[in-house]
Amino acid sequence: MSSRLATIAVTFAVVAAACAGGDAAPPPDDALTVEIFGPFRGAEAELLAASLEPFERATGIDIRYTGTGAFVPDLEAQVSADNPPDIALVPQPGLVREFVNSGDIVPLDAETLAVVDANFTDQTRALGEIDGDAVGVPFQINLKSLVWYRPEIFDRFGSEIPATLDDLETLARQIEDAGLTPWCLGIESQAATGWVATDWTEELVLRLAGPDTYDAWITGDIGFADPNIADAYAAFRELALVPGRPAGGLSGVLRTSHQASPLGLFGESPECVLHRQASFVINSMPPDLEFGPDGDIHFFVFPGSSGDEKAPLLVGSTLAVGFDNRPEVEAVMAHLATPSSTLRWAQEGGLLRPHSTVVTNQLAGGERAATEVSRDAAV
Numbered sequence: 603m604s605s606r607l608a609t610i611a612v613t614f615a616v617v618a619a620a621c622a623g624g625d626a627a628p629p630p631d632d633a634l635t636v637e638i639f640g641p642f643r644g645a646e647a648e649l650l651a652a653s654l655e656p657f658e659r660a661t662g663i664d665i666r667y668t669g670t671g672a673f674v675p676d677l678e679a680q681v682s683a684d685n686p687p688d689i690a691l692v693p694q695p696g697l698v699r700e701f702v703n704s705g706d707i708v709p710l711d712a713e714t715l716a717v718v719d720a721n722f723t724d725q726t727r728a729l730g731e732i733d734g735d736a737v738g739v740p741f742q743i744n745l746k747s748l749v750w751y752r753p754e755i756f757d758r759f760g761s762e763i764p765a766t767l768d769d770l771e772t773l774a775r776q777i778e779d780a781g782l783t784p785w786c787l788g789i790e791s792q793a794a795t796g797w798v799a800t801d802w803t804e805e806l807v808l809r810l811a812g813p814d815t816y817d818a819w820i821t822g823d824i825g826f827a828d829p830n831i832a833d834a835y836a837a838f839r840e841l842a843l844v845p846g847r848p849a850g851g852l853s854g855v856l857r858t859s860h861q862a863s864p865l866g867l868f869g870e871s872p873e874c875v876l877h878r879q880a881s882f883v884i885n886s887m888p889p890d891l892e893f894g895p896d897g898d899i900h901f902f903v904f905p906g907s908s909g910d911e912k913a914p915l916l917v918g919s920t921l922a923v924g925f926d927n928r929p930e931v932e933a934v935m936a937h938l939a940t941p942s943s944t945l946r947w948a949q950e951g952g953l954l955r956p957h958s959t960v961v962t963n964q965l966a967g968g969e970r971a972a973t974e975v976s977r978d979a980a981v
Contacts, residue, residue: 634930635664639680640691640920641673641794644861645885649947657937663930672793681706686925689934691741693920701923702732708924710736711932717939729919738921739939746801746880746916748901752867753894755782755875763902765909767809771841777875778846786866786874787848788858798860801916802842802878806834808914809906816914842878849874861886867899878904880918885950 642650647669654665668687670676674697680686686706692698701707710718715736718727722740730738749770755761759780764770774784789798807816811830818824819831826832842848848855849866850873864883866873877883884893891898906913922938924931937943 634662635666636689636931636934637687638665638667638689638691638934639673639677639687640667640669641671641693642667642691643669643671646882646947649885649950650944653942653944653946654937657934657943661933663934665934671791675793681925688926688928688931689922689924689938691920691922692738693742693918695919695921698738698921698923699732701925702735702737706925707737708927710739710924710935711927714739714932714936714939717936721939721941730921738923739935740919741922741938742920742944744880744882744918744920746918747805747904747913748879748881748883749904750864750867750877750879750883750899750901751875752872752898753896753900754898755872761875764905766905767837767841767907769909770905774841774847774876782872783846783849783874784876785842785848786863786877787842787855788860788863789855790857790859798863798879799838801880802838803831803834805878805904805916806837807831808916809904810834810837813914 729740764773777784815830864877
């Protein structure tokens with residue numbers, strides 16, 4: 603252990619001993635402070651804060667989280683002004699690479715790297731590597747290829763889970779014939795408006811053209827004018843954007859935020875029946891929902907072009923990256939590599955943790971490791 607980390611460890615021990623008999627006292631005025639900047643707001647930000655609170659009590663480090671709906675431009679502005687946060691939670695791999703290439707991101711220190719090695723598989727660790735260098739901690743994984751629905755509505759109209767894209771089109775027509783609107787869809791997201799539509803298109807590129815074409819597209823080897831990409835855009839339009847398919851029409855799609863869009867599923871007379879969105883959407887739904895095929899809300903995997911094989915899955919990840927190497931920043935980075943850093947969030951639902959199942963279950967007490975939504979999504 604370096605001398606700097608040894609100093610921090612002594613501070614941790616003193617604070618933990620002082621708090622052993624009850625709740626931690628407020629940190630002193632000269633408490634160590636670490637700023638974290640990310641895209642999480644509302645319920646997600648509250649769950650993140652609740653997950654980090656035990657670490658703050660035990661260590662005396664004051665973690666100050668700031669979330670924004672304009673994450674990318676705000677972070678770029680801070681970095682370009684030479685005033686970056688200590689740590690950023692970045693869901694865009696391209697942005698991480700940009701900051702690595704500019705020399706702004708601090709590679710993981712040996713202690714943090716050891717925690718990463720202990721808690722992640724080789725495949726997951728690779729998410730935090732750029733050109734073989736470990737620059738980030740895999741903080742969150744989102745399974746995006748989910749279509750949410752209310753089993754009660756499906757039962758009411760005799761609808762079945764689609765096995766193929768053709769079946770999904772048939773289901774949309776059945777919903778229209780029943781006098782309902784198929785899709786809840788909103789793409790407003792402040793400065794990031796449009797990413798929901800991008801995810802839709804990526805889903806269809808994967809299913810219609812395959813993973814190799816998808817990889818060539820995201821690396822720039824083929825462009826947006828490629829026929830395979832054009833076909834995916836056309837399929838998105840026909841399935842979800844033509845008149846009668848999205849709730850509120852195209853103007854509703856543009857005006858409705860991605861957080862508000864799933865709310866159309868609910869009520870005695872729902873505005874829409876289907877909602878394609880990642881696993882984190884559970885945090886934007888009404889509280890106390892019962893999840894499952896006989897519950898209030900459930901999901902199926904966005905189907906592939908053929909029912910003979912499993913559909914490819916679109917997965918997103920968020921990396922924790924450091925812009926400073928102060929020992930308290932390194933200590934927080936190491937903590938973010940542990941399952942306990944997101945335990946409360948995972949227990950409440952809407953978060954898929956990338957840690958190994960064994961470590962997660964040992965720390966979380968097995969059955970409390972995640973909600974049914976997270977467990978089913980992980981499977």
